[in-house]
Amino acid sequence: MDVENTQSQMRKGILEYCILSIIRRGEVYPTDILDEMRRSNLRILEGTLYPLLTRLKNAGMLSYRWVESNAGPPRKYFSLTPQGVQFHGSLQQTWNELAGAVHALTSISGRSTAPEAGEPS
Amino acid sequence: MNKILHINISGQVIAIEAPAYEALQAYLASLRRYFADEDGCEEIINDIEGRIAEVLGAKIAAGTPAVSVADVEEVAQAMGRPADFAREANAEAEGTARARGGAEGFTGGASTSASIPDAPPAGESKRMYRDTRDRVLGGVCSGIANYLGVDTTLVRALFALVTLGGFGLGILMYVALWSFLPERALDGAAVSRLYRDPDDRILGGVASGIARYLNREPKWVRMILIAPIAINAALALIAWVIFVFGGDVAPALISSSLIATIAFAYLVMWVVLPEATTPYEKLRMRGQPIDINEIKQRVQAGLAVARRHFEGAHDRLRRTSQAWQATPHPPHSGWHGTPDAFAATGGGGASESGANANAPYQDAEYVEAPRPFASAAERHPRDAGRDAGRARPSGLAHVAQVMVQVLLLAIAGAMAFTLFFALIALAVGAVALWPARAYLFSGAWQEALTWSTMGLFVFVPALGIVLWLFRRAVGARPSAALGWSFGGLWTLGWASAVLLAVSVARDVRAYEASTAAVAADVPMAGDVLSLVAKGAPPAYKGWWNDGEIEGWDLDDQSLRLAYVGVEFRKSADVDYHVQVAKYAAGQDTADAVRRAAGADYHAHWRGSTLELGSAYAIAPRDKFRGQRVEVIVEVPAGKRVRVDEALAALLAGPWNHGGSWGDDRELDDEGRGVGGQAAPRWRRHRTLVLAANTDYVMTDAGVLIMAPPPAGVASATVDAQRPAPQQ
Numbered sequence: 001m002d003v004e005n006t007q008s009q010m011r012k013g014i015l016e017y018c019i020l021s022i023i024r025r026g027e028v029y030p031t032d033i034l035d036e037m038r039r040s041n042l043r044i045l046e047g048t049l050y051p052l053l054t055r056l057k058n059a060g061m062l063s064y065r066w067v068e069s070n071a072g073p074p075r076k077y078f079s080l081t082p083q084g085v086q087f088h089g090s091l092q093q094t095w096n097e098l099a100g101a102v103h104a105l106t107s108i109s110g111r112s113t114a115p116e117a118g119e120p121s
Numbered sequence: 122m123n124k125i126l127h128i129n130i131s132g133q134v135i136a137i138e139a140p141a142y143e144a145l146q147a148y149l150a151s152l153r154r155y156f157a158d159e160d161g162c163e164e165i166i167n168d169i170e171g172r173i174a175e176v177l178g179a180k181i182a183a184g185t186p187a188v189s190v191a192d193v194e195e196v197a198q199a200m201g202r203p204a205d206f207a208r209e210a211n212a213e214a215e216g217t218a219r220a221r222g223g224a225e226g227f228t229g230g231a232s233t234s235a236s237i238p239d240a241p242p243a244g245e246s247k248r249m250y251r252d253t254r255d256r257v258l259g260g261v262c263s264g265i266a267n268y269l270g271v272d273t274t275l276v277r278a279l280f281a282l283v284t285l286g287g288f289g290l291g292i293l294m295y296v297a298l299w300s301f302l303p304e305r306a307l308d309g310a311a312v313s314r315l316y317r318d319p320d321d322r323i324l325g326g327v328a329s330g331i332a333r334y335l336n337r338e339p340k341w342v343r344m345i346l347i348a349p350i351a352i353n354a355a356l357a358l359i360a361w362v363i364f365v366f367g368g369d370v371a372p373a374l375i376s377s378s379l380i381a382t383i384a385f386a387y388l389v390m391w392v393v394l395p396e397a398t399t400p401y402e403k404l405r406m407r408g409q410p411i412d413i414n415e416i417k418q419r420v421q422a423g424l425a426v427a428r429r430h431f432e433g434a435h436d437r438l439r440r441t442s443q444a445w446q447a448t449p450h451p452p453h454s455g456w457h458g459t460p461d462a463f464a465a466t467g468g469g470g471a472s473e474s475g476a477n478a479n480a481p482y483q484d485a486e487y488v489e490a491p492r493p494f495a496s497a498a499e500r501h502p503r504d505a506g507r508d509a510g511r512a513r514p515s516g517l518a519h520v521a522q523v524m525v526q527v528l529l530l531a532i533a534g535a536m537a538f539t540l541f542f543a544l545i546a547l548a549v550g551a552v553a554l555w556p557a558r559a560y561l562f563s564g565a566w567q568e569a570l571t572w573s574t575m576g577l578f579v580f581v582p583a584l585g586i587v588l589w590l591f592r593r594a595v596g597a598r599p600s601a602a603l604g605w606s607f608g609g610l611w612t613l614g615w616a617s618a619v620l621l622a623v624s625v626a627r628d629v630r631a632y633e634a635s636t637a638a639v640a641a642d643v644p645m646a647g648d649v650l651s652l653v654a655k656g657a658p659p660a661y662k663g664w665w666n667d668g669e670i671e672g673w674d675l676d677d678q679s680l681r682l683a684y685v686g687v688e689f690r691k692s693a694d695v696d697y698h699v700q701v702a703k704y705a706a707g708q709d710t711a712d713a714v715r716r717a718a719g720a721d722y723h724a725h726w727r728g729s730t731l732e733l734g735s736a737y738a739i740a741p742r743d744k745f746r747g748q749r750v751e752v753i754v755e756v757p758a759g760k761r762v763r764v765d766e767a768l769a770a771l772l773a774g775p776w777n778h779g780g781s782w783g784d785d786r787e788l789d790d791e792g793r794g795v796g797g798q799a800a801p802r803w804r805r806h807r808t809l810v811l812a813a814n815t816d817y818v819m820t821d822a823g824v825l826i827m828a829p830p831p832a833g834v835a836s837a838t839v840d841a842q843r844p845a846p847q848q
Contacts (some may be wrong), residue, residue: 030168030172045201045206046172047200047201048206050168051156051159054159054161054168058161071178072174072175072179073131073175074132076168
C-alpha cells in the first residue's frame with residue numbers, strides 16, 4: 001500500500017502540468033484531453049479530470065467556450081488564459097528543474113522519466 | 122420483456138432500460154455526494170453528465186437499442202467511482218487543509234482540497250469512522266460496516282437486537298461510539314444486500330429477506346421461526362391428553378421463552394431491514410450478478426405499479442421542469458428536451474425499442490428531465506415516492522408505525538386463537554351434553570338459533586382466520602369474494618347471536634317460587650326434628666370423564682338436580698312448620714311458577730322425622746330453568762333440629778356452594794324476589810353447613826346454634842323416632 005501511495009503522489013504532482021500542457025497546445029475539450037493522456041499512457045479518470053478543470057477555471061487559469069455538436073451534447077472547449085500561460089510557464093520551469101535533478105540523482109540518461117503508466121486499481 | 126425509459130442527459134435523449142436508469146442515477150448520486158463540498162460542484166457534475174451522454178450516445182449510435190445495466194457499469198468503471206477518485210487524489214494526512222480556489226492560494230501541488238470527502242489514505246491501516254453519508258441516526262453502524270466490510274443493514278440489525286434485548290446496552294455502546302468515532306463522508310463501500318422481501322411475505326417479509334441473504338429457501342427460515350411455537354403446541358397437546366387420561370406427569374413447556382425471543386427478534390428485523398422495492402434492489406438482495414435475463418423477469422413484475430406512479434407524477438414533473446427551465450444554462454440548440462422535440466424522436470425511439478417494449482407501452486414512457494439531468498431538485502417520481510416512504514432520517518416514525526402494525530396483528534392473532542379454541546370447547550361441550558338438549562331449548566326456534574349462532578358466530582370467523590393465514594402462507598392472492606362471504610356469514614352470526622341472547626333473556630325474565638307447605642303425617646313429638654336424606658345424590662357419568670360428576674344426572678325422562686337447600690327460621694309459634702319452596706326462572710311470573718311447580722321433590726314429614734329427597738326431578742317439558750329447592754323449616758325457639766350424615770353431605774356438597782346462579786342481591790324476608798321487578802333474583806346459596814348428628818337449637822334471636830346433645834334422652838328419642846319409612 002505504501003508503494004501505491006507514493007506512486008499516487010508522484011502522479012498527482014505532475015497531473016496539472018500535463019493537462020495545462022495539453023491545453024496550451026490548442027483549444028481542447030475534456031474528451032480530447034482524456035484521449036491524449038491515454039495515448040501517452042498517463043491515464044486519468046473523468047472524475048479526477050473534471051474537478052481539476054473546474055478548479056483551474058475557477059482560479060482563472062482556464063477559460064472555455066461552448067461549441068454545439070451535431071453528434072452529441074454541446075462541448076466545452078478549454079483554452080489557457082494569459083494568467084494560465086504564465087502559470088504553466090512557472091510549472092514548466094519547476095518541472096525542468098525537477099527532471100534535471102532526478103536525472104542527476106538516478107543517473108538515467110536520455111528519456112524523460114515518465115511516471116508509472118497504469119490505471120488506478 | 123423490458124421497460125425502456127427515454128431520458129434527457131445534457132440535452133441528449135437516450136433510450137435506457139429501467140434498471141440501468143436506476144443504476145445510472147445511483148452512480149450520479151454518488152458523484153454528486155462526492156463533489157458536494159467542492160466549489161463548482163454543479164459544473165463538475167454537468168461536465169461529467171455531458172461526458173456520460175457522449176459515451177452512451179456513442180453506444181446507441183453503434184447499434185445498442187437501449188442502454189443496459191452492463192453499459193452503465195462499463196461507463197462507471199471507465200470514468201471511475203468516487204472511491205477511485207479518492208485514491209487518486211488522496212491526502213497525505215487527514216484534515217490537511219489546503220486552500221482551494223483563489224489564485225494565490227492555489228498551490229497546484231496536491232490536487233486535493235480538504236473539502237473533498239476522501240477515503241482514508243492508502244497505505245495507512247483503515248480506521249473506523251462514522252459515515253455521514255449513510256446515516257439513520259449517527260452513522261455509527263454504517264461506519265462500522267464500512268470498516269469491517271460487511272453489510273450495513275446487518276450491523277444495524279445486530280445493534281438493534283443488542284440494544285433492545287440487552288437492557289439498553291446497545292444504546293450505551295452506540296453513544297460511546299458516536300462520541301469517539303470521527304466523522305467522515307464515506308462512499309458507502311459496504312454493499313448492503315440484506316433487505317426484506319416484499320414479494321414473498323407472510324408478515325413482513327423478514328424471513329424471506331434473511332433467506333435470500335443466506336441463499337437459502339425462505340421456507341426453511343420460516344420453519345425455524347415457527348418451530349418453537351409448534352413444539353410448544355405439541356407439548357401442550359400431549360400434556361392435556363395425559364392429563365385427561367388420568368396421568369400426573371406432563372412434558373414441561375420448554376420453549377416459551379424461545380418463542381418470545383424469536384418474536385421479538387422478528388419485530389426488530391422488521392423495523393431495521395429496508396424493503397427491497399425496485400428491481401435493482403431485489404437483484405442485489407438475491408445476490409445474483411446483474412444479469413439481463415434476471416432483470417427482464419423482475420421488471421415485468423413491476424410494470425403496472427410503475428405506470429401508475431408515472432401517470433400520477435408526470436404532471437408534477439412537467440411543472441417542475443418548466444420552472445427549472447428558467448435557470449440559466451449553457452445555450453443548447455437543436456437538442457431541447459421539450460415534449461414536442463421529444464415526440465419527434467420519441468416515436469422513433471419507441472419503434473426502435475418496440476421490439477423489446479411491452480405492447481401496451483407503445484408510446485414509450487419517458488421522463489422529461491429538466492436540464493441538467495440528475496440534479497437534486499428533480500427526482501424520478503417513483504424515487505421521490507419511494508424515498509419519501511422510506512425516509513430514513515425519520516426512523517422513529519417508521520419504528521412506531523411498524524410496532525403498531527405488529528401490535529394489531531398480534532391482537533388479531535390472539536383473537537383468532539381464542540375463537541378457535543372457543544369453538545373447539547363448544548363443540549366438545551355440545552357433543553358431551555347432547556342428551557341435555559331436551560332440557561335447554563324452550564322451542565325449536567331457540568334451538569335453531571343456538572346452532573346458527575355457534576356455526577356463524579364462532580365457527581365462521583375462526584375458520585376464516587385460519588384460512589386467511591393458510592392462503593397467505595401459500596402465497597395465494599387475497600380473495601375479495603372469500604373476504605365478503607366470510608364477513609357476511611359472520612354478520613349473520615352476529616344477528617343470530619343477538620337474537621339468541623334476546624330469546625334466552627326473555628326466557629329467564631322472572632324468577633319465582635312455588636311454595637307448598639308440608640304437613641306432618643304423624644304429629645310432631647319431642648324437641649328434636651331430624652332431617653334425613655332419602656336416596657343418594659345424583660351423579661352423572663359421561664363418556665369423557667373418569668369418575669362421576671356429582672350433583673346432577675339426566676336421562677330421557679328427567680333431569681335430576683341436587684341443588685337443595687335447607688333454611689332454618691324461628692317459628693312464629695311453638696310448632697314446627699315445614700315448607701318447600703321450589704324456584705325456577707321463566708318468561709313471566711306464571712311461567713316461572715309453573716315450571717317451579719313442575720319440579721318433583723320428595724319431602725315427607727312423619728312425626729319427628731323429616732325425610733327430604735336428595736334431588737329434585739325436572740321433566741323435559743319444564744326445561745332447565747335454574748330450578749332450586751329450598752326447604753324452609755321453622756323451629757320454635759328453644760327447640761332443636763339435627764341432620765343425618767347423608768343430608769349433611771348433601772347440603773355440604775360441592776355443587777351447593779360457590780355462589781350458584783349469579784349475583785348476590787337482596788331478598789325480602791321470605792326469600793322471594795320482590796314482586797314486580799323484571800330482573801330475576803338469583804338466590805345465593807346460604808345454607809349453613811351443619812355437622813351430622815348434632816343437635817342445633819334455635820335461639821330467640823332466630824339463629825341456630827350448636828347444642829350439646831342432652832345426655833341419653835334425645836338420643837333415645839331420636840333412635841325411637843327413626844323408622845324412615847320407605848316410599
